[in-house]
Amino acid sequence: MTTEYFELTILGTSGGPVEGANCSLLIGQISEQIDSPTTDHVCIDAGTGIKGLNDILNYYNQFKSAKDVKSKFLNTKNYFAESFYPNCPSVAAYHSNPDSIFFPNSLQRYQKQTKGTNLQIADAFMNLHVSSYLITHCHLDHVSGLIVNAPMFYSEVYPHKLRKIYGGKCTMGQLHSSIFNNHVWPDLSEVAKPIIEFCSLDADNRSWVQLNEYMEFQLFPVAHGTIESHSAEPSIYHSSAFLLNMRKSQKKLLVFGDMESDLTSNTFYLQSLWNFISPYFHQLSGMVMECSTKNMPSDRPLYGHLTPHFIISEMLRLQEIIQTYNPELTLKGLNLVITHVKETMTEDDPRISILEQLELLNDKHKLGLVFSIALPGVSYKF
Amino acid sequence: MTTEYFELTILGTSGGPVEGANCSLLIGQISEQIDSPTTDHVCIDAGTGIKGLNDILNYYNQFKSAKDVKSKFLNTKNYFAESFYPNCPSVAAYHSNPDSIFFPNSLQRYQKQTKGTNLQIADAFMNLHVSSYLITHCHLDHVSGLIVNAPMFYSEVYPHKLRKIYGGKCTMGQLHSSIFNNHVWPDLSEVAKPIIEFCSLDADNRSWVQLNEYMEFQLFPVAHGTIESHSAEPSIYHSSAFLLNMRKSQKKLLVFGDMESDLTSNTFYLQSLWNFISPYFHQLSGMVMECSTKNMPSDRPLYGHLTPHFIISEMLRLQEIIQTYNPELTLKGLNLVITHVKETMTEDDPRISILEQLELLNDKHKLGLVFSIALPGVSYKF
Numbered sequence: 004m005t006t007e008y009f010e011l012t013i014l015g016t017s018g019g020p021v022e023g024a025n026c027s028l029l030i031g032q033i034s035e036q037i038d039s040p041t042t043d044h045v046c047i048d049a050g051t052g053i054k055g056l057n058d059i060l061n062y063y064n065q066f067k068s069a070k071d072v073k074s075k076f077l078n079t080k081n082y083f084a085e086s087f088y089p090n091c092p093s094v095a096a097y098h099s100n101p102d103s104i105f106f107p108n109s110l111q112r113y114q115k116q117t118k119g120t121n122l123q124i125a126d127a128f129m130n131l132h133v134s135s136y137l138i139t140h141c142h143l144d145h146v147s148g149l150i151v152n153a154p155m156f157y158s159e160v161y162p163h164k165l166r167k168i169y170g171g172k173c174t175m176g177q178l179h180s181s182i183f184n185n186h187v188w189p190d191l192s193e194v195a196k197p198i199i200e201f202c203s204l205d206a207d208n209r210s211w212v213q214l215n216e217y218m219e220f221q222l223f224p225v226a227h228g229t230i231e232s233h234s235a236e237p238s239i240y241h242s243s244a245f246l247l248n249m250r251k252s253q254k255k256l257l258v259f260g261d262m263e264s265d266l267t268s269n270t271f272y273l274q275s276l277w278n279f280i281s282p283y284f285h286q287l288s289g290m291v292m293e294c295s296t297k298n299m300p301s302d303r304p305l306y307g308h309l310t311p312h313f314i315i316s317e318m319l320r321l322q323e324i325i326q327t328y329n330p331e332l333t334l335k336g337l338n339l340v341i342t343h344v345k346e347t348m349t350e351d352d353p354r355i356s357i358l359e360q361l362e363l364l365n366d367k368h369k370l371g372l373v374f375s376i377a378l379p380g381v382s383y384k385f
Numbered sequence: 386m387t388t389e390y391f392e393l394t395i396l397g398t399s400g401g402p403v404e405g406a407n408c409s410l411l412i413g414q415i416s417e418q419i420d421s422p423t424t425d426h427v428c429i430d431a432g433t434g435i436k437g438l439n440d441i442l443n444y445y446n447q448f449k450s451a452k453d454v455k456s457k458f459l460n461t462k463n464y465f466a467e468s469f470y471p472n473c474p475s476v477a478a479y480h481s482n483p484d485s486i487f488f489p490n491s492l493q494r495y496q497k498q499t500k501g502t503n504l505q506i507a508d509a510f511m512n513l514h515v516s517s518y519l520i521t522h523c524h525l526d527h528v529s530g531l532i533v534n535a536p537m538f539y540s541e542v543y544p545h546k547l548r549k550i551y552g553g554k555c556t557m558g559q560l561h562s563s564i565f566n567n568h569v570w571p572d573l574s575e576v577a578k579p580i581i582e583f584c585s586l587d588a589d590n591r592s593w594v595q596l597n598e599y600m601e602f603q604l605f606p607v608a609h610g611t612i613e614s615h616s617a618e619p620s621i622y623h624s625s626a627f628l629l630n631m632r633k634s635q636k637k638l639l640v641f642g643d644m645e646s647d648l649t650s651n652t653f654y655l656q657s658l659w660n661f662i663s664p665y666f667h668q669l670s671g672m673v674m675e676c677s678t679k680n681m682p683s684d685r686p687l688y689g690h691l692t693p694h695f696i697i698s699e700m701l702r703l704q705e706i707i708q709t710y711n712p713e714l715t716l717k718g719l720n721l722v723i724t725h726v727k728e729t730m731t732e733d734d735p736r737i738s739i740l741e742q743l744e745l746l747n748d749k750h751k752l753g754l755v756f757s758i759a760l761p762g763v764s765y766k767f
Contacts, residue, residue, distance in 0.1 A: 020537035023436040054405040087504045122469045126730045155402035181563040185612040230567040
């Protein structure tokens with residue numbers, strides 16, 4: 004029997020305020036059979052799109068072969084070194100355990116197998132192999148790539164296909180009424196030949212939504228700050244987490260959008276989610292979680308985000324909860340990919356200080372988590 | 386007496402569907418006194434922001450000195466060659482007359498004078514020297530940079546300053562209600578410490594709006610396609626043109642957002658504008674105008690955009706109208722910078738075919754226009 008894995012490729016990961024390379028994850032399925040054909044992929048958030056994909060294909064050009072990738076990749080400069088931070092270390096320094104990085108990934112294989120320029124290959128990939136988007140929330144750094152790219156789906160070369168856009172009711176309502184409203188962007192869901200379909204999900208409905216023949220998901224609400232307004236009472240702004248499930252192997256991957264800890268939101272969203280996941284904990288291959296900034300003085304507002312301190316607090320709660328199901332269980336070896344780090348106007352990449360703070364707390368509490376800080380172009384096999 | 390000029394720097398110019406480097410122009414004033422201090426700049430549209438500026442500063446790094454720029458710049462590869470089109474020619478090939486390119490520009494001087502990384506320099510420039518934005522219309526490829534960058538204006542290093550965002554009533558209404566609505570983005574105009582102010586302009590009001598001590602502008606409405614909807618009659622989608630005026634020298638620069646010809650919109654917006662500009666024609670230093678695609682078969686929809694054919698049709702009308710004021714006048718020598726070319730999935734940059742088609746028609750009708758196809762990082766002195 005073939006074992007299947009999630010393949011998670013980072014298209015974009017920046018939490019702003021710099022635009023470009025903002026949050027976008029590409030997730031497919033790979034099997035042990037390394038040369039299997041390209042399967043249907045899903046995008047979680049779309050802060051970047053074809054430009055992010057094209058940049059990655061350009062980046063791969065420096066590696067001549069799979070063997071070359073394997074030997075050189077970890078020592079190369081990453082996207083942020085080239086763009087923003089002259090003092091960036093090489094790719095390896097962003098990972099507790101560089102062995103968790105998987106290469107060559109299917110994108111690179113696709114590039115080798117496909118003719119044309121990298122932009123043509125990116126276009127082919129997005130048109131042929133990405134048929135659904137899961138949107139965690141409507142903030143522009145999570146949707147701008149999908150919006151600007153959408154006209155590309157009216158391809159002269161590739162068959163017309165309807166993209167399904169999944170998200171919570173509020174997120175889908177806002178995306179339709181605020182963005183695809185014929186003013187900010189044409190409403191491409193209500194034209195003669197639509198290319199997108201908004202699929203609103205009820206956050207309380209605990210049943211699996213099928214994405215393709217091998218993957219399904221559920222949506223969970225999380226808190227992401229409050230909406231302050233002169234004219235109304237402050238209210239919670241909601242974001243989402245998506246729990247992906249491999250239908251055959253039952254492997255699971257939990258991907259969070261921007262969010263804050265229950266400790267700052269005064270809600271029970273994460274506690275509910277930790278309770279839900281506990282019986283399946285042995286099936287959980289990894290989590291993707293935001294960490295916008297390094298630890299801050301407690302009087303500094305976080306605007307609905309996490310810091311290393313709050314990530315570790317939530318992990319301690321998760322460990323406590325899984326142990327009520329099985330006292331033997333620990334988080335040891337669980338992969339945690341950190342995304343949405345906000346750029347700072349400094350010489351050094353804030354990702355490195357965040358990793359250091361996470362490792363320090365990880366050691367202190369003997370959690371044994373395996374941290375990776377997401378970088379565009381890096382793939383993980385979970 | 387010192388002569389003053391507009392300095393127009395292209396931050397971004399792509400008409401999509403690829404995201405990043407979308408339409409954004411930076412406009413300042415320069416005088417003959419080449420080492421004059423950096424003055425207050427205005428951004429027309431903001432499809433890219435600090436990332437575009439940072440990319441340009443990174444690009445300038447290949448030139449060691451002003452002399453080096455002058456000798457090498459025209460022969461270097463441009464942004465699109467590096468990113469999308471392997472067969473791109475060098476910068477010179479995008480200009481009818483490469484002498485119209487001005488360098489070194491003030492951005493490059495700013496880089497040489499300012500300490501820090503390029504991201505820090507871009508941050509300083511945007512915080513200290515850009516205090517107003519003119520937005521032609523609300524399509525996301527013209528505003529996404531401003532939105533994602535906005536939190537950067539809460540700088541820890543630079544003094545807090547309110548940015549004025551100018552545009553037509555409908556554009557400002559949509560930007561506020563659809564984008565800065567606390568769902569797509571926080572409403573940063575209605576918080577305790579606002580950083581943006583929406584300044585709605587009446588498109589019929591023919592009076593100058595002062596931007597800074599040396600520059601003022603007027604807004605003119607233009608047509609940019611129609612809004613089709615199942616539930617309502619088709620209606621015109623409006624974009625804008627901004628006529629900039631140097632208060633001292635009365636030099637003028639006309640910058641258009643996306644738009645179509647009166648011939649396809651069945652309106653008189655451009656005819657009115659050509660009539661307005663005619664008495665001031667001798668003060669007009671240049672125009673920035675979109676050309677989204679090369680000429681298309683007449684049955685192909687243009688979705689409210691221009692092609693070389695329609696640009697030349699409008700220029701012939703402009704020439705006819707200025708000649709009713711003064712039969713001696715022609716368009717000969719007028720600078721026309723072309724922006725908003727849509728990316729194509731080809732080996733060759735569509736900008737080159739568009740320039741060829743424009744030149745052919747320019748010659749055929751003996752117009753004598755001086756065409757430049759906008760490229761990120763290129764500056765013009767008008």
